[in-house]
Amino acid sequence: MLAAATARGEVVALIDTCDRFDPVSGAAAGLDLSSLLWVRGRERTGDLSHTVKRALTAAGLVLNAGGFGVVALDLADLPPRATRQIPMTTWMRVSRLLEDTKTVGLLLGPKPVARSAEGQTVVLRPTPTAGRWSGTHDRNRLFQGIECQARVIRARRPRDQCIILRPAIPEPSALTGPRPASEGGTLTPA
Amino acid sequence: MFACLYAPPRGLAFRGAEGVPRARCVTDQIVRLAREYSPRIEIHGDNLVVLDITGLTSMFGDARELGATLRRSAADRGLYLRMAVASTRTAVLLVVQERSGLTVIEPGGEVVTLASLPLDVLRILARGQAQSTATQARRGTWVSSAALAIPDFALLSTIRRWGVSTLGDLTRLPQAELFERLGEGGLTLQRFARGEDGGPLVLVPVEERFESSLALEWPVEGLEPLSFVLSRVFEQLCARLERAGVGAAVVHVHLKLVTRTIHTRTLQLPAPLRDPRVLRTLVLLDLESHAPSAGIDQVTVMVDPVPARTHQFSLLERARPAPETVSTLVARLTALVGAGRCGSPALVDSHDRASFEMRAFDPEACRFDAGTSRTRPGGRQDRVRETPVDGDWRQVAGPSGGVPLVPMVRRFRAPVAARVAVRDGRLVRVVAPPVSSGEVIRQAGPWRTSGQWWTDTGTVAADSSPATELAGCQPWDRDEWDVSLTDGGVYRIFHDRRVDCWFLEGMVD
Numbered sequence: 001m002l003a004a005a006t007a008r009g010e011v012v013a014l015i016d017t018c019d020r021f022d023p024v025s026g027a028a029a030g031l032d033l034s035s036l037l038w039v040r041g042r043e044r045t046g047d048l049s050h051t052v053k054r055a056l057t058a059a060g061l062v063l064n065a066g067g068f069g070v071v072a073l074d075l076a077d078l079p080p081r082a083t084r085q086i087p088m089t090t091w092m093r094v095s096r097l098l099e100d101t102k103t104v105g106l107l108l109g110p111k112p113v114a115r116s117a118e119g120q121t122v123v124l125r126p127t128p129t130a131g132r133w134s135g136t137h138d139r140n141r142l143f144q145g146i147e148c149q150a151r152v153i154r155a156r157r158p159r160d161q162c163i164i165l166r167p168a169i170p171e172p173s174a175l176t177g178p179r180p181a182s183e184g185g186t187l188t189p190a
Numbered sequence: 191m192f193a194c195l196y197a198p199p200r201g202l203a204f205r206g207a208e209g210v211p212r213a214r215c216v217t218d219q220i221v222r223l224a225r226e227y228s229p230r231i232e233i234h235g236d237n238l239v240v241l242d243i244t245g246l247t248s249m250f251g252d253a254r255e256l257g258a259t260l261r262r263s264a265a266d267r268g269l270y271l272r273m274a275v276a277s278t279r280t281a282v283l284l285v286v287q288e289r290s291g292l293t294v295i296e297p298g299g300e301v302v303t304l305a306s307l308p309l310d311v312l313r314i315l316a317r318g319q320a321q322s323t324a325t326q327a328r329r330g331t332w333v334s335s336a337a338l339a340i341p342d343f344a345l346l347s348t349i350r351r352w353g354v355s356t357l358g359d360l361t362r363l364p365q366a367e368l369f370e371r372l373g374e375g376g377l378t379l380q381r382f383a384r385g386e387d388g389g390p391l392v393l394v395p396v397e398e399r400f401e402s403s404l405a406l407e408w409p410v411e412g413l414e415p416l417s418f419v420l421s422r423v424f425e426q427l428c429a430r431l432e433r434a435g436v437g438a439a440v441v442h443v444h445l446k447l448v449t450r451t452i453h454t455r456t457l458q459l460p461a462p463l464r465d466p467r468v469l470r471t472l473v474l475l476d477l478e479s480h481a482p483s484a485g486i487d488q489v490t491v492m493v494d495p496v497p498a499r500t501h502q503f504s505l506l507e508r509a510r511p512a513p514e515t516v517s518t519l520v521a522r523l524t525a526l527v528g529a530g531r532c533g534s535p536a537l538v539d540s541h542d543r544a545s546f547e548m549r550a551f552d553p554e555a556c557r558f559d560a561g562t563s564r565t566r567p568g569g570r571q572d573r574v575r576e577t578p579v580d581g582d583w584r585q586v587a588g589p590s591g592g593v594p595l596v597p598m599v600r601r602f603r604a605p606v607a608a609r610v611a612v613r614d615g616r617l618v619r620v621v622a623p624p625v626s627s628g629e630v631i632r633q634a635g636p637w638r639t640s641g642q643w644w645t646d647t648g649t650v651a652a653d654s655s656p657a658t659e660l661a662g663c664q665p666w667d668r669d670e671w672d673v674s675l676t677d678g679g680v681y682r683i684f685h686d687r688r689v690d691c692w693f694l695e696g697m698v699d
Contacts, residue, residue, distance in 0.1 A: 009508045010648060011553045012625060022534035022696065023546040024599040029596040033535050037551045039523055040531040058523055065519040067511030067553075076699075077600070131634055131674040141634040143672040144697055145597045146680060178563070 001106060006032035010069025012036040013062045017055040018077040037062070041139055049083040056090060061099040063105070072106040075113070077081065083113045112153065121153040191253060192391075193227075193260060194282035195220050196272040197237040219267055225396070226258065235318055238277050238286075242391055257292045267650050276300055282383035285355070287311040300385030305358025312357075312382060313346055345375050355384040398434055400493040402427045409448045409485030416475055416486065423491050424466035436495035437462025443473055446488035450502045453482040459554060461513035462499050468514045475521040501568070510553045520551055541641050542666060544601065544695075576651050599682060605693035608683060617673055620683060622694045626677055636673030636685070642666065670695070 002012045003026075012035060014021060019040045027033055035053050039058045041051055052075070059073045091114035098105045107114055112121045126148045135141035197216050217236045224231045230242035245254060250256040253275045274282040275296035281304060285293045288307050295303045349372075354360050360383040368376040381388065402423045410416050431437060439462055445453040455476055463469060473491075499513070511519070523532040533548040603622045608622035620628040642665040669683040675681065680698040685691070 011510055019603050020600040020696075021535075022543075022599040023537060024543045024603075025596070025598045026535075027537055029598060033537070033551065036534055037520075038533065038535050038548075039527055041527065054526060054639075058526055061519060061522050061526070065511055065515050067509055067515065069508065126678045131680045133631060133634065133674075134633070138633060141632065143634045143674075143680065143698075145598075 001104070002026075002036065002072060003030040005033075005069040005104070006030075006035040011035045011037065011067065013068050013072065015039045015041075015055050015059045015062065015071070015073045017041040017051060017073070017075050019043060020077055025118065037068070041160065048078060049085065052078065052082055052086060056086070059094065059168040060097065063094065063103065066103070068103050070104045070106055072108065075107065075109040078110065080111045083109050083111065084122065086113065088114075110185060123151045123153060125149045125151070191242070191247070191275065191277055192279045192282050193241050193243045193257065194272075194274045194279075194286045195224060195239045195241070195260070195264070196274075196286040197269065198272065199237065200639050208567060212517075216269070219269060220271070221394075223260075223263055223267065223269070226263070229396060230391060230393055233394050234283070238283070238318065240282060240391070243275070253296075254292075256295045257294055261292055275623075276303075276385070278385045278387050280382055280387050284311050284314060284382070284385065287314050297383075301358075301361060304385050304530060305356060305361065305573055307357045309346065309350060309357060309360065312379065333516045345372055345379060348372065350378075366575060387502075397546040398430070398495075400427060400430060400434075400436075400438075400495055403488065403489065403490040405488045406486065409487055411485045413474055413477055413481070416477070416489070417470060419486075419489050420470045420473055420491075421466065423489055424469045427491060427493060428464045428466040428469065431493065431495065431498075434495065435498055437464045437498040438469065438493040439496040440490040440492075440494040441469060441473065443477075444490040444492070445482050445486045446490070447482055447484040448487055449483075449484045453486075455480060460517055460550060461554070462496050463514055464498065464519065466515050468518055470584055471518050472521050475518075475525050511668075513554060516551060516553060518675070541639050597680075599696040600699050601696035602694060605695050608692045610683065610692040612687075617671060617683075620673060620675060620681065620692075620694075624694070624697070628677075630673050632674040633671055634673075636669035638667075640667035672698070 005012045007030065014036060016038060019042060021038060021040075023033060023038075026036070034094040039055075039062070041055055055073060055075070059071060062068060062071050067167065094105060094114070105119075106174050112123070126146060132147055134144055197220060208306070217233070220237065220239045221231065221233065224239050224241040227246065228241040228243055232240045234240065243253075246256055247253065250259050257273055257275045261271070261273055264273075272286040272290050273291075274285040274289070274293040274295070276282045276285070276296040278300055281300040284307060285295065286303055288311050293303075334570075336697050343363065347669055349360065354363070360380055365377060365380065368380060372379075378388065404419055404423050406419065410419060427438075439459055441457040441459065443455045443457070446456075447453055457472055457476055459472070520532060530548055532551070534551045535546045536549045537546055538545050606624065608620055610617055610621075611619040617633050618631045620630060622628070644665075646665040665688070667687045669687065670682060670684045675679055675682060682695045682698065684693055684695055686693060
């Protein structure tokens with residue numbers, strides 16, 4: 001989503017709570033790094049509530065400033081108990097900040113932690129054969145990507161929709177590049 | 191009334207103590223001297239300044255006494271100038287070209303005084319103006335290039351061939367015949383010879399100093415009361431900036447403390463700003479992390495002005511945060527997460543995949559790239575068209591239904607130490623804190639990389655860890671694997687060959 005937003009000419013923000021973002025992977029995914037405001041948190045040390053509080057404050061500051069296409073708050077590396085302790089009024093306040101704006105608020109977490117009337121929740125789960133590999137031997141095997149299942153959860157929707165995000169196996173001629181992990185995949189509806 | 195200050199190029203004013211010619215800083219000294227007496231001055235080149243002294247006689251006496259005062263002030267500065275005082279600007283400009291010392295022309299006596307001057311003073315003045323205009327244009331400073339529209343030199347040569355040698359001879363020529371032979375230029379030369387002005391004084395604008403100071407009756411302690419003081423200071427300052435059409439590029443804050451020390455802070459702004467609330471907020475955020483050590487007695491704010499930012503908005507461009515908003519936002523975020531942890535990442539030219547650098551977030555810099563077609567590193571065009579609508583990801587896909595998915599690495603900024611079991615050259619088990627079950631299902635690798643070995647100054651301690659090394663600056667030598675474990679995750683691990691230890695670099699997302 002961040003790469004698509006920067007491709008449209010928007011500026012995006014990433015509140016990286018645990019400092020896990022990899023700029024090399026981001027650039028390989030098509031993310032324009034100069035259009036990204038990256039707010040780096042600290043590694044998971046000490047008081048997690050302080051880390052979460054600081055990330056939420058940073059997200060509030062960015063949303064208050066306005067003008068961003070996507071504001072992503074990455075809580076995925078926090079344990080579920082840390083995200084469950086966030087009061088629900090926090091998410092109401094965030095949804096109020098997003099009202100009547102063209103900013104997309106993206107929340108990444110280990111579990112669904114926030115709900116709003118206009119928001120959507122997408123659950124990503126790896127399939128039983130998550131890793132997609134090419135090659136038949138350890139010496140010529142290359143990692144292609146992860147196949148995962150995306151399920152859209154929404155209260156107003158009568159039934160869940162499920163799609164499989166599956167990486168594509170590149171052509172043999174494309175395997176001569178420097179690193180196969182950056183060759184990408186394909187989004188294929190199930 | 192006008193006065194003229196002139197430093198001849200070969201005069202004493204251009205000689206230093208050792209007889210070495212001084213630079214053109216003489217002009218700056220003459221300008222400063224003139225500004226002390228009148229704000230209405232006109233610069234005619236490197237060494238010629240005319241000032242309007244109308245109304246000064248009530249303060250300094252008559253014209254002769256005023257001229258003497260000017261001469262004493264110049265002598266105090268080490269300047270030995272030619273000076274003239276007259277009721278017209280042209281008269282003083284012509285007189286100082288020929289006569290040294292102080293020349294005072296009473297009102298109405300210009301024609302008589304100028305009559306004895308040779309005709310060459312017009313040529314000298316015109317040539318000096320032409321040279322000074324070119325020089326000043328190269329130096330980028332201001333000059334009144336069209337202050338005196340002296341006609342072409344060819345007219346002067348023609349007049350000299352008629353036997354006219356002085357300005358008095360020129361004034362006595364009949365106007366009708368002069369116009370018939372030389373046209374309007376001949377009459378203009380005759381007006382100059384009589385000392386008549388052809389136009390108004392072309393003033394040099396005063397370079398305004400943007401500084402505001404406020405002395406407090408009682409010392410201020412804490413940032414909250416200081417914010418009210420700064421609001422008042424910046425409102426006055428920004429009103430002046432707006433009148434002048436400039437913005438603040440650098441803000442200097444001097445806080446005079448009760449301990450008689452000066453607490454100085456300097457803020458470099460990414461864009462010219464003149465919003466008082468934004469500037470006050472930026473200064474307060476800076477003072478939060480660099481607080482003064484005692485109460486504040488006096489607040490002084492100085493601003494380095496630059497031309498204000500002008501921007502034409504477009505209906506076709508995406509809305510972006512304004513530079514004022516970005517400045518405040520980045521300052522607030524920096525105060526929250528620390529310096530160097532907020533900005534835009536930039537890749538560095540290195541094979542070390544963990545290395546990058548942080549740059550200032552500047553959405554204006556990438557504005558011109560917006561809307562252009564983006565190409566992925568593999569040369570493929572990004573086929574993403576829209577964000578998902580109503581949860582239907584199929585609306586994300588392009589016509590062919592294929593959107594490249596690139597695996598992202600969630601990198602441990604400090605690599606996690608791991609225990610890896612190797613059997614017959616194959617990785618069997620990985621045990622690390624974030625890995626719940628460590629049986630290796632599949633693996634790919636190794637890929638060996640190394641770099642910065644030329645900066646390795648000593649031996650590596652056995653207990654040293656890449657966690658303590660600064661990525662991109664320290665030598666590395668490692669074998670990397672991509673492994674899929676039984677917990678369903680795919681991880682990137684590496685064996686550091688320098689310390690013979692295994693580390694978990696990140697997990698593929």
